[in-house]
Amino acid sequence: MTRNFSAWPVLLVLSLISLPLAIMYASVFVDSFTNTPPGAILPNEFTLAHWRFLVDPSIAGNIWVATLNTFIFALSMVVIVTTISAMGGYAVSRLNLPYRRFFLAGIMVMHAFPSVTLIIGVFLVLQFAGLYDTLAGVIMVKATLMLPFGIWIMKGFYDAVPWEIEMAGVQDGASRFTVWRRLILPQVKPGLIALGVFAFLDGWGEYLLPRILAPTSEFRVLSVYLQQISVTDSINYDFNLFKSVGLYYTLPVLIVFIVFQNRLMNIFGGGTKG
Amino acid sequence: MIVSNTTSAERGIRSSALTRSTEPATDTVRAARKGRARTSPLGLVMLAPALALLVAFFFAPVVLTTIFSFTNMTSATGISGGAYVITPNLLRDLEWQGMAPEAAQSLSGETISVDEAALERAAAAGVDPDFLEEIEDELLGDEFDDARSFERELKTLPSRPRRVRDLKLAAEPFSQSILNTRFATRDEAATAIASIAPDLSAEDRNTVLSAAYTGWVWTTDNFERLATTPETARLITNTALYVGFTLSLFNVGLGLFLAIAIFYMPKTSGTIFSVLWLLPRITPVVLYTVMWKWFTWDDGFLPVVAENLGLPAFNYMKGSVPTAWATIVSLNGFIGASFGMILFSGALRAIPQQQLWASEVDGASRWQQVRRIILPQLRWPILFVTCYQSLSLLSSYEQIWLTTNGGPGNTTNVWALEAFRVALSNYTGNLQYGYGAAMALVLVVAGLALSIIFLRLFRFNELVEKPKIEF
Numbered sequence: 001m002t003r004n005f006s007a008w009p010v011l012l013v014l015s016l017i018s019l020p021l022a023i024m025y026a027s028v029f030v031d032s033f034t035n036t037p038p039g040a041i042l043p044n045e046f047t048l049a050h051w052r053f054l055v056d057p058s059i060a061g062n063i064w065v066a067t068l069n070t071f072i073f074a075l076s077m078v079v080i081v082t083t084i085s086a087m088g089g090y091a092v093s094r095l096n097l098p099y100r101r102f103f104l105a106g107i108m109v110m111h112a113f114p115s116v117t118l119i120i121g122v123f124l125v126l127q128f129a130g131l132y133d134t135l136a137g138v139i140m141v142k143a144t145l146m147l148p149f150g151i152w153i154m155k156g157f158y159d160a161v162p163w164e165i166e167m168a169g170v171q172d173g174a175s176r177f178t179v180w181r182r183l184i185l186p187q188v189k190p191g192l193i194a195l196g197v198f199a200f201l202d203g204w205g206e207y208l209l210p211r212i213l214a215p216t217s218e219f220r221v222l223s224v225y226l227q228q229i230s231v232t233d234s235i236n237y238d239f240n241l242f243k244s245v246g247l248y249y250t251l252p253v254l255i256v257f258i259v260f261q262n263r264l265m266n267i268f269g270g271g272t273k274g
Numbered sequence: 275m276i277v278s279n280t281t282s283a284e285r286g287i288r289s290s291a292l293t294r295s296t297e298p299a300t301d302t303v304r305a306a307r308k309g310r311a312r313t314s315p316l317g318l319v320m321l322a323p324a325l326a327l328l329v330a331f332f333f334a335p336v337v338l339t340t341i342f343s344f345t346n347m348t349s350a351t352g353i354s355g356g357a358y359v360i361t362p363n364l365l366r367d368l369e370w371q372g373m374a375p376e377a378a379q380s381l382s383g384e385t386i387s388v389d390e391a392a393l394e395r396a397a398a399a400g401v402d403p404d405f406l407e408e409i410e411d412e413l414l415g416d417e418f419d420d421a422r423s424f425e426r427e428l429k430t431l432p433s434r435p436r437r438v439r440d441l442k443l444a445a446e447p448f449s450q451s452i453l454n455t456r457f458a459t460r461d462e463a464a465t466a467i468a469s470i471a472p473d474l475s476a477e478d479r480n481t482v483l484s485a486a487y488t489g490w491v492w493t494t495d496n497f498e499r500l501a502t503t504p505e506t507a508r509l510i511t512n513t514a515l516y517v518g519f520t521l522s523l524f525n526v527g528l529g530l531f532l533a534i535a536i537f538y539m540p541k542t543s544g545t546i547f548s549v550l551w552l553l554p555r556i557t558p559v560v561l562y563t564v565m566w567k568w569f570t571w572d573d574g575f576l577p578v579v580a581e582n583l584g585l586p587a588f589n590y591m592k593g594s595v596p597t598a599w600a601t602i603v604s605l606n607g608f609i610g611a612s613f614g615m616i617l618f619s620g621a622l623r624a625i626p627q628q629q630l631w632a633s634e635v636d637g638a639s640r641w642q643q644v645r646r647i648i649l650p651q652l653r654w655p656i657l658f659v660t661c662y663q664s665l666s667l668l669s670s671y672e673q674i675w676l677t678t679n680g681g682p683g684n685t686t687n688v689w690a691l692e693a694f695r696v697a698l699s700n701y702t703g704n705l706q707y708g709y710g711a712a713m714a715l716v717l718v719v720a721g722l723a724l725s726i727i728f729l730r731l732f733r734f735n736e737l738v739e740k741p742k743i744e745f
Contacts, residue, residue: 141331
């Protein structure tokens with residue numbers, strides 16, 4: 001296209017708006033490796049002291065246990081969400097079910113529905129089921145809240161698979177299950193990977209549910225760990241320690257994001273956050 | 275194998291020649307054409323786990339929210355029903371409310387009876403077995419009006435404890451008072467009252483029993499309270515302001531600006547900006563909110579910069595109402611903008627480039643292109659983002675909770691946050707599940723209504739296609 005409009009005013013406005021974000025993210029990187037005198041903006045010395053939490057549990061508690069817990073949490077999310085969505089999505093996309101329309105409408109409503117408002121009800125359900133304050137309970141709740149989104153996304157991917165593949169398989173005498181397992185699943189692999197990555201990121205960053213539904217449990221995830229060091233009394237409050245832990249916490253997210261960036265773009269369009 | 279092409283013929287999309295040629299003319303195909311479809315057992319099996327989880331943690335919470343919004347359940351009443359406990363405090367309260375002092379007096383009396391149950395209690399309390407045997411032989415079946423006469427009787431027994439304190443301890447299990455005793459059912463409590471205070475009128479007994487119940491009861495007080503308290507109006511105004519500002523300025527406004535600016539940009543710089551704006555969405559919320567704290571708090575970035583420039587510097591997040599509002603709106607908006615950005619970018623790429631080229635040939639400026647070509651074609655995506663994001667903003671409180679927590683005062687408190695705080699996170703310690711559920715129910719109803727309207731708007735029927743294979 002020709003340049004019939006000068007681009008720099010737009011670029012300037014865009015940069016100005018993006019500046020707060022850029023400063024905040026840059027500061028996370030810079031401050032975790034440097035010291036800044038009080039009242040100044042720029043740091044004056046390089047140090048690795050803020051990273052001592054990695055080896056010294058007395059600073060903020062054992063980070064490795066929290067990391068392991070978070071991994072367990074996020075990976076369980078991936079397994080549950082992808083498996084159940086892959087099956088459920090296929091069922092609603094391709095198989096004859098009674099009340100299928102009704103169910104699809106329900107999934108749509110649940111997908112759009114602000115699920116955090118249910119937390120009081122979820123809390124009561126867990127109390128009745130005896131799953132309150134357990135890891136299993138939190139994982140199941142978090143995975144369930146993501147299911148409508150997962151099923152909807154997978155349905156979209158299944159819808160795009162040509163019927164002919166399925167018909168050919170059925171023609172050759174395979175059962176519908178075999179067709180799904182051997183022919184259709186490989187076709188929707190991009191969707192499954194994107195959904196899995198999304199579930200991982202969602203589980204990795206989750207704070208509210210572990211905090212509310214498992215407040216005293218032994219199981220402490222990184223988000224709760226991070227929040228706990230940010231509310232220690234304000235005199236000892238150490239932003240730099242917080243940023244180091246925060247950077248450590250976010251690194252896996254950034255790596256996953258960079259690796260899967262293009263696949264995620266497909267799915268973010270139906271994102272769940274405000 | 276049965277292949278039906280009813281829907282494909284109707285929609286004219288995937289109706290390929292192949293579908294038609296492989297179609298065997300069986301009965302089932304005719305049945306399918308008439309709309310009678312066979313249920314797929316595999317489908318039910320594959321859907322079962324999703325259904326089970328959704329019913330347990332999606333549907334049941336909605337039902338429970340509805341049910342419990344009609345109760346006065348709090349953490350004091352417990353959630354699984356309660357017991358009947360008459361405490362001295364309760365009797366004093368009832369006296370203030372006009373119950374006769376004699377009635378209260380009679381309820382707080384105690385009886386001492388030597389029976390099997392009392393002996394067992396005494397044995398459990400560790401009273402000397404020889405002594406207990408003597409009590410059983412001498413006094414079984416006796417009743418005493420007060421502790422002193424019972425103790426006098428005990429002192430006549432040969433193997434009594436030497437010390438007065440031990441004697442009193444041994445006598446204790448035999449005395450029974452209904453004060454501070456937990457009765458599981460109303461009947462048990464009524465029987466106990468009848469035995470200790472037979473003269474109590476039926477009316478007084480009912481008053482005492484109702485007041486003594488520690489569990490929750492059915493009530494519509496929650497909704498009356500919501501309708502009458504002035505706090506409600508403020509919460510609604512705040513929520514409307516919060517959703518309105520965030521949605522118009524950031525989720526739609528900034529999202530649109532970002533998408534169009536990146537669309538016209540060279541690819542590399544466009545990618546840098548879109549990745550930068552996606553970061554808030556994938557950053558864990560705890561880190562993201564504290565980054566904002568660092569940015570706006572007393573010794574944070576903005577106040578330090580402002581101080582150096584001679585502008586008023588204070589804790590922008592909590593120091594004043596306008597800055598607190600600006601903080602929470604932009605904090606949420608920075609997350610939300612990427613949603614619009616991605617969606618609008620996708621829609622922009624779908625616009626045929628030829629239209630833009632043609633307009634340039636006709637001498638249109640960029641602004642005219644945006645105004646006359648791009649914006650009209652983005653009408654549906656904009657509507658979609660508006661609907662979808664207003665729903666999620668309506669119920670989002672995590673970021674506000676972790677930053678201003680509704681402060682200063684209650685000025686940035688929104689409905690969802692208040693419901694959450696009332697029910698699950700208040701500092702006074704008594705969590706009001708019932709009232710919180712009533713507040714959440716309002717949101718659930720609003721959310722349901724909006725998402726159904728939203729489904730109508732986006733032509734749900736087009737999204738639901740019938741299966742083409744019945745097998």
